[in-house]
Amino acid sequence: MKWLAFVVFAAFLLFAAYEIHPFGELDDSRMDDYIIENAQNETAANNVVTSVVFDYRGYDTLGEATVLFTAIAGALVVLRRVKK
């Protein structure tokens, strides 16, 4: 039963990798062209990837910092030693 599910899953993935667009040719990239051209004027930074992470999508970075804080707090609570 497990082998049947694994083979069906592998067949789905291989069919998807055969039908996807070729590696290196993009269809539509208008948002990224706008970001590359206007990142130095609006955010005053040379690194376009850092300005996307902290300025154009800064709210996602706040959510990720919250996930990191919650996971570390959970791991510290589980491994607490009670003093007798």
Add this chain to the structure above:
Amino acid sequence: MKDEGMSVIVTTIAALIFPAIMIFSFYVIMHGHLTPGGGFQGGAIGASAIVMLIVAYGAKNVKKKVSDENLSIFESIGGLVFVVVGLLGFLAASTFLYNFLVGEPLFGTIPPFGSNSGILNSGGILPILNIAVGMKVIGGLASVVLVMALAGGDEE
């Protein structure tokens, strides 16, 4: 894990190269708006330096110098700086996390368009956010590894 740590050669070399790794981590964090890098990458390098000390000296000796309560306070200060800088954007202009330092004399030189060698004084609020996220990652990862190393030591 043994409590005494490893031999004399390993502890001497670990104590010698620990400041160099911490300085390299601060360099990667501070130049996040000019070269590849930033808060998360520099924070991972700094956490690896503290884990190297835990492996070389033993977990109990490291807990006497850098306890896990101090590392938790270090992490919480980083998170608070991030949220306070975001709320300052509310007061200065219209939205949360608005880049209100572009054009000001503190961090706001606009670099010329095209290829140039970088100016450290530029970037808006990006260097402040890089330092906040770097403190958060260093404190968080080092405290998790320290608590896990201490938990395997005493089994009743």
Add this chain to the structure above:
Amino acid sequence: MIYSIPFYTVVILILVGVYAVIFKRNLIKIAIGITIIESGVNLFLITLGYREGGVAPIYTNLPSGIKIPEGMVLPVPQALTLTSIVIGVAVLALMLSLSIMIYRHYGTLDSRKVRRLKE
């Protein structure tokens, strides 16, 4: 078909990870399998944003002769992959802490023997 080798590498990584999660019984091996699936998904996110013959989107000391929007790779998938890597590290830390607690309570790490509530 020879030029889609990164996509076939992603499929092989995901299949190895799913095999480890389904067919193995030790809890540490299941955690390693989940990490391998995470690595495959991060690789897939990065290879979606590649442009033929492009350089990194950084303006410091850019070599001359690069056209500004068409000669650089896309920056947005790299930002999303950064978030995904950090979330993977946090989930792995929580999984290993829970396995240390399970070993202290039950005395074994076999996933078929840790199902009943111990008295």
